Every structure is written in C-alpha cells, then in structure tokens.
Amino acid sequence: MLWKRFIRPLKKFYTTIWDNIEKLKSVLLTLLIALSIFLTYSLWTFTPNNNVLEDETTIETKIPDGKKEKLSNIIQPWQVIIHHDSKHYWSYSTDQDTVYNKLQSALLIGNDQIDYNERIQTEGIDITYPTGIPVSVLKETFKFSNDTPFKNYEGNVERLRVHNDDGQWKIQFIFEAEEIGEGTDEHRDPVVFQYEISDKSTNALIEMMVTSKNTVEVDEYEFEGNTFYLPIEKMNVDTYYYSTSEVDISLFVKALLPPGWAKRKTDNKVFYAEPKSQITYLQDSKELTYINRNSHDELPRQNAIIQSLDWINNHAGWTNTYHLYHYDDSSLNTDTDSHQKEISYRMIMNGLPIMDDSIGQISLKWMTNQASEYNRSLVYLREKIYTQDSSTTLAKGADVIQALSELSDANSVSDITIGYTLKLDLESDNPGIGNTLFLEPAWYYKNRSWTTWRKVDFESIEPIKNKGG
Numbered sequence: 001m002l003w004k005r006f007i008r009p010l011k012k013f014y015t016t017i018w019d020n021i022e023k024l025k026s027v028l029l030t031l032l033i034a035l036s037i038f039l040t041y042s043l044w045t046f047t048p049n050n051n052v053l054e055d056e057t058t059i060e061t062k063i064p065d066g067k068k069e070k071l072s073n074i075i076q077p078w079q080v081i082i083h084h085d086s087k088h089y090w091s092y093s094t095d096q097d098t099v100y101n102k103l104q105s106a107l108l109i110g111n112d113q114i115d116y117n118e119r120i121q122t123e124g125i126d127i128t129y130p131t132g133i134p135v136s137v138l139k140e141t142f143k144f145s146n147d148t149p150f151k152n153y154e155g156n157v158e159r160l161r162v163h164n165d166d167g168q169w170k171i172q173f174i175f176e177a178e179e180i181g182e183g184t185d186e187h188r189d190p191v192v193f194q195y196e197i198s199d200k201s202t203n204a205l206i207e208m209m210v211t212s213k214n215t216v217e218v219d220e221y222e223f224e225g226n227t228f229y230l231p232i233e234k235m236n237v238d239t240y241y242y243s244t245s246e247v248d249i250s251l252f253v254k255a256l257l258p259p260g261w262a263k264r265k266t267d268n269k270v271f272y273a274e275p276k277s278q279i280t281y282l283q284d285s286k287e288l289t290y291i292n293r294n295s296h297d298e299l300p301r302q303n304a305i306i307q308s309l310d311w312i313n314n315h316a317g318w319t320n321t322y323h324l325y326h327y328d329d330s331s332l333n334t335d336t337d338s339h340q341k342e343i344s345y346r347m348i349m350n351g352l353p354i355m356d357d358s359i360g361q362i363s364l365k366w367m368t369n370q371a372s373e374y375n376r377s378l379v380y381l382r383e384k385i386y387t388q389d390s391s392t393t394l395a396k397g398a399d400v401i402q403a404l405s406e407l408s409d410a411n412s413v414s415d416i417t418i419g420y421t422l423k424l425d426l427e428s429d430n431p432g433i434g435n436t437l438f439l440e441p442a443w444y445y446k447n448r449s450w451t452t453w454r455k456v457d458f459e460s461i462e463p464i465k466n467k468g469g
Contacts, residue, residue, distance in 0.1 A: 062316040063247055063252075066318055069313065071137070075129075075133060076348075083126070088229055089215050090231065093214040100127065102201075103197070104141055107144075107145055108145065109145045109195055109197075111144070112193065113191065114192050124163035127160040127162070131158075137306060144195070155176065157174065157175055159174045164202075172193070174190050175191040175192070216233075218230055219232050224411045235393070235396075239441065242381040242437050246380075247378045249288065252290070262274070278290070279291075287376065291372070292371055300369055312362070324343070324344075325346035325361070343366055345363075347361070349439060354439075392442075399458065419444045420442075422438070423439075
C-alpha cells in the first residue's frame with residue numbers, strides 16, 4: 001500500500017534518533033551552556049553609550065566658531081622641567097607639547113609600585129600637572145602594555161618623572177600625597193608606579209629641547225618650604241594683539257534649554273528659564289551661568305572630566321584652546337546636600353595660561369552624569385591682527401623671589417608662573433568685529449588659600465643671592 005512507503009522511512013528515522021538520543025541530548029546541553037555563557041558575558045560587559053546624554057527635547061546647536069576637543073588635548077602639563085648635564089631647563093610653548101606628546105605615544109611597559117624618592121638623581125624630566133588627574137583619565141591618554149596599569153589603586157596623579165636607570169628610560173606616575181589624619185599638615189609618602197618607556201629616543205629628545213628657543217635655563221629656588229624652578233636670566237616672552245568676538249546668547253539657549261522657556265530681563269541680567277533649568281546672561285560682562293536642576297543617576301557611567309569634555313563637545317563650546325586646570329572630586333552641593341565634582345578649564349596662549357578669570361576660564365559643577373552648573377564667557381579671541389614679532393622682557397627668577405619675600409604672607413605662596421594679562425587696546429583702529437585685546441606676559445603668584453592669581457609687584461627690589469642648589 002502507498003502509506004507503507006512512508007511508514008518504513010519514518011520508522012527508520014525514529015529508530016536512528018532513539019539510538020542516538022544520548023548524543024543528541026549532549027549536543028543540546030552543550031549548545032544551551034554556550035548560549036548561557038554568551039548571554040551572561042554580554043550582560044556583564046554591556047555598557048551604554050558613554051557620551052553624556054542631552055535632554056532629548058533640546059535643539060542640537062553648534063557654536064559657529066567653536067570646535068570639539070580630544071581628551072589628550074585638554075589634559076596637558078602645567079610645567080615641564082628638563083634636567084641635563086647638572087643643569088635645569090624650563091620647556092614651554094610648543095616645546096612642552098613636543099615632550100609630553102612624545103611620552104603619550106610611547107608604549108609604557110610593566111606596572112611596578114616603588115618607593116618614592118624626592119629628586120631625580122640622573123638625567124630626566126619633571127612634568128607637573130595643574131591639578132590631580134584621575135587614573136581613569138590617564139589610562140585613556142597613555143599607552144600601557146598592562147590592562148591594569150595601576151593595579152587596583154584609585155587616586156589622582158599630580159606629576160610625572162622621567163629618568164634614566166642604567167641606560168633604560170623609565171617614567172614614574174606620582175600620586176597626590178594623602179594626609180596623615182584629617183586636617184593635619186603631615187602627609188604620607190606619595191604612591192608611585194613606574195614603567196619602562198619603549199621609545200629609545202628620550203635622550204635625543206632632551207638634547208633637542210635644551211637648545212630650543214622655547215626652552216630657558218632655570219635654577220632651583222627654595223622659598224618658604226617650596227621648590228621653584230625659575231629663569232636664571234631675564235627672558236623675552238611673546239606679546240599678542242587679538243580681535244574679539246561674542247557668541248550669540250541664543251545659541252547657548254537653544255543648545256542647553258528645551259523649548260518652552262520664558263525670558264525675563266532686569267537692568268543688567270537676562271534670564272532664560274524653564275521648570276528645571278535656567279540660563280542667566282550678564283550683559284555687561286558677557287558671561288552666562290547655566291543651572292540644571294534635573295534629577296540625576298545614582299551611578300556614574302564615566303569619569304566626570306571625560307563626561308564634561310563630551311558635554312561641551314556636544315555644542316562645540318571650545319572657542320579657544322583650553323587645558324584642564326582644576327579638578328575637585330569632593331565638593332558638596334549645598335542645595336541638594338550631595339557630592340559633586342568641580343571642574344575648570346583655563347585658556348592657553350603660547351603654552352602659558354590666560355589669567356583673566358572671565359574670558360580665560362570655563363568652569364562646571366558636575367553631578368552624577370550631568371552638569372549642574374556651567375559658567376563661561378561669551379567673548380573669545382577671534383584673530384591675531386598684528387603679525388609682526390613683539391615681546392616683553394620679564395624679570396629673572398632671583399628678582400621674582402625677592403619681590404615675593406617682601407609679602408606679609410610670603411610663607412603662604414604655593415605657586416609661581418608666567419601668565420598673560422588681557423588689556424583693552426584703546427588705540428586700535430582694528431576694523432574687525434569687537435574690541436582689540438593686548439595679551440601681555442607677566443609674573444604671577446598664588447597663595448594656598450586663593451582661587452585666583454595675582455601679579456608679582458616688583459617695586460623696591462634689591463638684588464639677592466640665589467638660594468637654590
């Protein structure tokens with residue numbers, strides 16, 4: 001019969017399956033286990049898009065003359081000191097970039113935790129950051145051979161040290177020293193991690209830098225318990241004239257606030273507000289303050305410095321060159337009684353900071369995964385308008401120390417540097433947009449308790465003998 005033709009193959013197929021049922025069960029079990037492992041791995045390793053998410057109702061807006069920045073561009077040294085042939089050199093401007101970028105491009109091998117030594121005993125380079133840099137940020141800007149370059153240690157690195165150890169160039173990451181007991185002046189020795197530098201050209205780099213026009217010989221001055229490297233002779237530093245321009249406040253309103261905001265004006269202030277966020281625009285000083293009261297996540301997705309960079313990149317808010325200047329991860333928001341991060345970026349010209357705290361600084365307060373406050377100027381340096389070379393002669397290091405020693409609070413001086421003062425050029429006939437600013441270099445100093453810098457006063461200076469080594 002016809003149906004028997006189908007029954008026989010079916011019985012044979014069934015018999016074959018039954019005879020091999022244990023093998024089939026093993027195969028299915030193996031597949032299920034593999035699927036389980038895959039799903040578990042996917043769950044544990046999944047991370048959301050790390051870019052800071054804007055409110056979906058804001059309008060995507062870019063600042064026309066602004067740009068996006070890379071993390072490696074905004075994390076830069078405050079000072080680079082080269083030690084060579086028993087002499088010391090300060091490398092600034094493009095030379096500073098050359099040294100630091102060379103180290104960032106080299107592969108760093110190993111991750112040895114070593115004891116701290118205060119000084120380089122041989123040839124080398126000291127690199128100081130303007131603020132402590134979290135290890136999670138540095139892992140993104142340097143190349144490490146080890147997946148856990150700092151093991152499980154979490155903290156902020158305040159300086160780097162490059163030195164020659166029996167022919168092998170090594171780099172040390174030196175962390176901020178921890179206090180011994182809260183509120184004391186005593187500190188433990190800093191934690192130090194050391195790596196071998198794969199690039200063999202460090203010695204040639206040092207030889208090249210010490211002869212560069214942007215490197216000056218300095219000496220070591222001990223002043224009130226601090227060590228400063230300051231120029232032995234007077235030094236000439238470039239001056240600049242720049243035209244300025246102003247970003248239209250409406251662009252920031254579109255970028256930061258959702259539609260439906262209300263506008264209110266007073267004598268000098270314009271308020272743009274919606275229920276959970278607000279922009280205050282100061283018309284006289286051309287500054288804005290953005291306040292965000294939206295709820296925030298409990299767990300951070302990424303370091304606040306990286307998130308703030310992405311957030312400013314979202315509206316192309318880098319109108320000039322800025323470097324990270326200040327980072328405080330223990331600040332308290334008094335309105336919400338919760339912890340926040342304070343972050344500020346300072347404008348840089350010729351490798352030196354702009355000391356004007358309005359035009360020269362962008363500052364943020366960062367709650368978990370979002371900005372709670374954003375302060376900045378709408379004015380920016382647009383174009384260099386005088387191309388002829390010009391410079392200002394600045395005092396030598398001995399004169400700087402002498403001037404500071406006359407201060408009543410000289411024992412509180414914590415830092416000394418050269419920075420640019422911004423002056424309005426009233427004699428300019430510049431036909432361009434906005435005013436013309438004269439960028440003039442000067443010596444500045446800062447006390448431990450200050451957030452701002454002051455010019456060094458050189459009146460009534462008498463020559464002194466170098467106190468350094």
